[in-house]
Amino acid sequence: MTDKRRSYPKAFKKDAVALLRKQGKPATEIAGDLGIRVELLSRWKREYADQNRPAFSGSGHLRDPGEAERRALLKRVKDTEFVFVTRQAARLKIFDYIESTYNRFRRHSSLGYFSPEEYFMQFKNQL
Numbered sequence: 001m002t003d004k005r006r007s008y009p010k011a012f013k014k015d016a017v018a019l020l021r022k023q024g025k026p027a028t029e030i031a032g033d034l035g036i037r038v039e040l041l042s043r044w045k046r047e048y049a050d051q052n053r054p055a056f057s058g059s060g061h062l063r064d065p066g067e068a069e070r071r072a073l074l075k076r077v078k079d080t081e082f083v084f085v086t087r088q089a090a091r092l093k094i095f096d097y098i099e100s101t102y103n104r105f106r107r108h109s110s111l112g113y114f115s116p117e118e119y120f121m122q123f124k125n126q127l
Contacts, residue, residue, distance in 0.1 A: 008036075016041055017048045 031038040084090040
């Protein structure tokens with residue numbers, strides 16, 4: 001049985017290196033407290049100290065062309081005030097935004113390139 005490789009977020013890595021640099025504890029103790037190997041913590045420290053490249057860059061190769069767009073959207077969503085417990089809750093919020101805000105002002109070809117509100121006002125005035 002092969003072990004699945006763990007991946008850690010950049011924030012976790014930066015916090016771990018900060019603990020190592022600020023506290024007077026040895027690296028083995030900090031690594032033990034965080035539940036990681038000391039070699040991993042030492043590598044993160046080297047990567048963080050290397051100024052010629054960005055720290056914790058990862059593989060950098062996206063297999064799916066749409067993945068970069070999805071990640072950019074997720075980054076924008078993370079910067080908002082919403083925190084979603086489930087993916088379904090996030091989908092409902094996005095659906096609500098599209099239907100209640102965005103689509104009300106977007107011009108629709110099926111409505112003669114009027115927004116739904118403009119089309120409704122024209123229809124209402126004709127009655």
